[in-house]
Amino acid sequence: MKKILLLILLTFTTMTSASEDDVSVPFNQDSSKYWQYISDRTMGGISDGEAVLEQDGEMFFARLTGNVSTKNNGGFIQLRSRLSFTDFEKDGKKFKGIRLNVRGNGETYHIFIRTTETRSYRDYYSASFIANSNWEMIDLPFNEFKHRLSNNLDLEGKNIITLGIVAYGRDFVSDVSVSKIIFYY
Numbered sequence: 001m002k003k004i005l006l007l008i009l010l011t012f013t014t015m016t017s018a019s020e021d022d023v024s025v026p027f028n029q030d031s032s033k034y035w036q037y038i039s040d041r042t043m044g045g046i047s048d049g050e051a052v053l054e055q056d057g058e059m060f061f062a063r064l065t066g067n068v069s070t071k072n073n074g075g076f077i078q079l080r081s082r083l084s085f086t087d088f089e090k091d092g093k094k095f096k097g098i099r100l101n102v103r104g105n106g107e108t109y110h111i112f113i114r115t116t117e118t119r120s121y122r123d124y125y126s127a128s129f130i131a132n133s134n135w136e137m138i139d140l141p142f143n144e145f146k147h148r149l150s151n152n153l154d155l156e157g158k159n160i161i162t163l164g165i166v167a168y169g170r171d172f173v174s175d176v177s178v179s180k181i182i183f184y185y
Contacts, residue, residue, distance in 0.1 A: 021185045022099075022182050022183065022184045022185065023085075023092075023095075023182065023183045024180065024181065024182050024183075025081070025083070025163075025181040025182075025183075027053070027059075027060040027061055027062060027178070027179055027180070028060050029053075029055075029060065031053050031060060031062065032053045034081050034082075035051065035053075035062060035079050035080065035081045036079070036080050036081070037049070037050060037051040037064075037077070037078070037079060038077070038078045038079075038080055038164075039066070039074075039076065039077045039078070040069075040072075040073075040074030040075055040076050040077070041074070043073070043074070044072050044073060044074065045069065045071070045072050045073065045074015045075065045076070046069050046071050046072050046074055047066060047067060047068045047069045047074050047075065047076060047077050048066050048067050048069075048077075049064065049065055049066015049067065049068075049077035049167070049174060050064075050065060050066060051063065051064045051065075051077075051079040052065075054177070059179050060179065061177045061178060061179035062079055062165070062177065062178050062179075063175070063176070063177040064077060064078075064079045064165055064167060064174055064175075064176050064177075065173075065174055065175045065176075066167065066173075066174050067172075067173055067174070068167045068168070068169075068170065068171060068172050068173075068174055069171055070169075070170060070171055075168060075169050075170065075171075076166055076167065076168040076169070077166070077167050077174055078112070078164045078165065078166045078167070078168075079164065079165045079166075079178075080112075080162055080163065080164035080165075081162065081163055081164075082161060082162055083160050083161060083162060083163055084161065085157070085158055085160065091158050092156075092157035092158040092159075092160065092183065093156070093157065093158045094157070094185050095142065095157025095158075095183045095184065095185060096141055096142060096157075096184055096185055097139055097140050097141035097142050097143075097144075097183075097184055098111060098127075098139075098140045098142075098163075098181060098182065098183055098184070099137060099138070099139050099140075099180070099181075099182040099183075099184050100129070100137070100138050100140070100178055100180065100181055100182075101135055101136070101137050101178065101179045101180035102129065102131045102135070102136060102138060102176060102177065102178050102179075103131055103132065103133060103134060103135045103136065103176075103177050104130075104131025104132065104133070104175055104176040104177065105131070105133070105173065105174075105175040105176070106130065106131070106132055106133065107130070107131065107167070107172055107173075107174065107175075107176070108128050108129070108130050109128065109129055109130075109131055109165065109166065109167055109168075109174075109176045110126050110127065110128050110129075110164075110165075110166040110167075110168050110169075111126065111127050111129070111140060111145075111163065111164065111165065111166070112124045112125070112126050112162075112163075112164040112166050112168075113125045113126070113145065113155060113160055113162065113163055113164075114160075114161050114162040114164075115155070115156070115159035115160055115161060116159045116161060117153060117159060122148065122149070123148060123149050124147075124148055124164075125145040125146065125147050125148070125155045126145060126146055126148065126166075127140045127144050127145045127146070131176045131177075135179065137180075139184070142154070142155040142156075142157065143155075157183060163181070165178055
């Protein structure tokens with residue numbers, strides 16, 4: 001199992017091909033420094049997988065593959081990164097959602113977001129998407145993210161501290177790739 005060990009704050013770039021104000025988390029030859037593979041084995045589960053950085057022509061993408069198992073109270077594999085908009089000229093206050101370029105094996109996957117208000121590993125916001133076999137841009141508006149522990153908290157982009165691409169919750173084979181993550185206004 002290949003683990004991506006180093007977590008570093010991401011360097012953000014402004015997208016000019018989308019809206020001038022959109023903020024992109026780039027995938028490039030250095031992206032493996034910013035992402036970490038995590039599985040339920042940290043808590044006794046038996047899910048197994050890996051996260052790798054791949055390249056197709058000039059496009060780089062992260063690929064999360066493996067076997068998700070709910071045995072031993074497990075049930076997830078995840079590719080996660082720390083984020084911060086604190087020192088960024090656009091602090092994320094007005095973000096409306098996340099746009100992803102994804103492909104996969106037709107399964108349902110999740111985006112887990114932790115914020116400055118989430119206090120434990122079980123406390124996060126989540127939204128689901130289906131990753132089909134062809135590359136596809138999908139939008140996940142923040143108002144569709146559900147807070148796991150309370151329905152009273154709305155997700156605010158300025159408070160995001162981690163973002164995870166997650167295969168979760170049932171026994172299945174994971175194969176999901178992400179080439180773009182864009183925070184949009």
